Every structure is written in C-alpha cells, then in structure tokens.
Amino acid sequence: AQSVSQHNHHVILSEAASLELGCNYSYGGTVNLFWYVQYPGQHLQLLLKYFSGDPLVKGIKGFEAEFIKSKFSFNLRKPSVQWSDTAEYFCAVQTGRRALTFGSGTRLQVQP
Amino acid sequence: DAMVIQNPRYQVTQFGKPVTLSCSQTLNHNVMYWYQQKSSQAPKLLFHYYDKDFNNEADTPDNFQSRRPNTSFCFLDIRSPGLGDAAMYLCATSSFSGQDNDEQYFGPGTRLTVT
Numbered sequence: 001a002q003s004v005s006q007h008n009h010h011v012i013l014s015e016a017a018s019l020e021l022g023c024n025y026s027y028g029g030t031v032n033l034f035w036y037v038q039y040p041g042q043h044l045q046l047l048l049k050y051f052s053g054d055p056l057v058k059g060i061k062g063f064e065a066e067f068i069k070s071k072f073s074f075n076l077r078k079p080s081v082q083w084s085d086t087a088e089y090f091c092a093v094q095t096g097r098r099a100l101t102f103g104s105g106t107r108l109q110v111q112p
Numbered sequence: 113d114a115m116v117i118q119n120p121r122y123q124v125t126q127f128g129k130p131v132t133l134s135c136s137q138t139l140n141h142n143v144m145y146w147y148q149q150k151s152s153q154a155p156k157l158l159f160h161y162y163d164k165d166f167n168n169e170a171d172t173p174d175n176f177q178s179r180r181p182n183t184s185f186c187f188l189d190i191r192s193p194g195l196g197d198a199a200m201y202l203c204a205t206s207s208f209s210g211q212d213n214d215e216q217y218f219g220p221g222t223r224l225t226v227t
Contacts, residue, residue, distance in 0.1 A: 087143040099204075101157075103146060105154050107152075
C-alpha cells in the first residue's frame with residue numbers, strides 16, 4: 001500500500017518569504033500526485049496536480065511543485081508567501097482508481 | 113454549476129443515536145468516496161463506490177455503512193455514534209475512466225458532533 005510523508009508539520013513564515021513544503025511517497029508504480037489546501041473553516045481545494053509530462057507543475061495562486069521520480073518526492077513551492085496563504089496543506093497520492101492517500105498535512109502560518 | 117453537495121453542513125447527534133449524512137453530485141461521476149477527517153489530521157478514506165460496486169477499507173469500523181441508491185446520491189450511515197466519531201466527513205467524486213488522470217472533487221463536508 002502506498003503512503004505519504006509530510007515532514008514539516010507546522011511552518012511559520014513572514015510575508016514575502018519563500019516556501020517549500022516537502023512531500024515523499026512510497027509506491028513503486030505509476031502515481032498521480034496532488035497538493036490540496038484547506039483554509040480555516042473551508043473545504044479542501046485543489047492547488048495543483050501531476051499526472052504525467054513536465055515534472056514541474058504550476059498551480060493556482062502562484063504555487064508550483066516538482067515531481068522528482070528518483071526521490072519519490074513532490075515538493076510544493078512558492079517564491080513569496082502572503083498572509084492569505086495561511087492554511088493547512090495536504091499532499092496526496094492516487095494509484096489507479098483508488099482513492100487518495102493523504103499525508104498528515106502541514107500547517108502554514110504566515111505572519112504579516 | 114456542477115458540484116458536490118453535502119447535507120447537512122453541521123450535524124449534532126447523541127451518543128448511540130443513528131445518524132445519516134448525505135452527499136449528492138451533479139457531475140455524473142461514477143466514483144464516490146467518503147473520507148473522515150478528525151481535527152488536525154489528514155482525511156482518511158472510509159469506503160468508496162465504483163458505480164454500484166462497494167469498496168470498504170479494511171480498517172473502517174462496522175459502525176459505518178454506506179448506500180448509493182443512484183449515481184447522484186451517496187449516504188453515510190453511522191449506526192451507533194461514539195464520541196470518537198466526531199469529525200468532518202468529506203464526500204468526493206471522480207469520473208474514473210481508466211486513464212489514470214481523474215481528479216477528485218470534494219464537497220464542503222459535514223461536521224459531526226456527538227454529545
């Protein structure tokens with residue numbers, strides 16, 4: 001069975017700082033990869049996804065992620081965070097028709 | 113707009129009193145999922161339907177059941193809620209077509225409180 005690890009549980013940054021959140025997965029086959037964001041009191045929203053092709057994926061709100069197959073990683077990045085990026089971020093893996101397996105999440109707190 | 117709808121958004125039930133949460137979708141997707149998300153934790157899959165084919169996760173308690181009477185609707189039944197079942201319950205859908213490129217769409221969730 002696949003698993004997803006997010007090593008940063010709580011990240012605190014100042015506005016305009018750069019962000020990188022780590023995500024590693026364990027599965028030997030083909031995977032689809034996702035990053036979801038959950039703003040306080042709101043439902044999960046898709047930030048970006050990787051199915052195939054260019055390993056550098058651009059998503060909404062200036063976020064991007066890079067799939068490095070050899071490292072089983074799919075790290076999320078943003079060059080300059082804003083206070084409105086304060087949220088919980090979940091990495092997720094999908095194999096075949098199965099549902100998503102989520103990482104434990106990273107709580108990002110951006111200080112103005 | 114096509115979407116995934118969950119009712120109610122907030123549900124309070126008493127310990128041991130059966131409760132049903134509902135999910136409907138206008139996307140005509142063939143797969144529907146139920147996740148449980150406890151406070152400060154990741155969503156955890158309970159089960160999913162692929163068309164009418166029910167797929168239960170191995171560690172989903174027997175207390176949790178599901179029904180899918182048609183493509184559009186899916187229900188989560190908790191037969192005897194315990195305090196530990198208090199959580200956000202998320203419904204999601206996808207149109208699995210075998211292409212391995214199908215995104216899941218999430219509803220807003222139902223927050224269940226057990227008193």
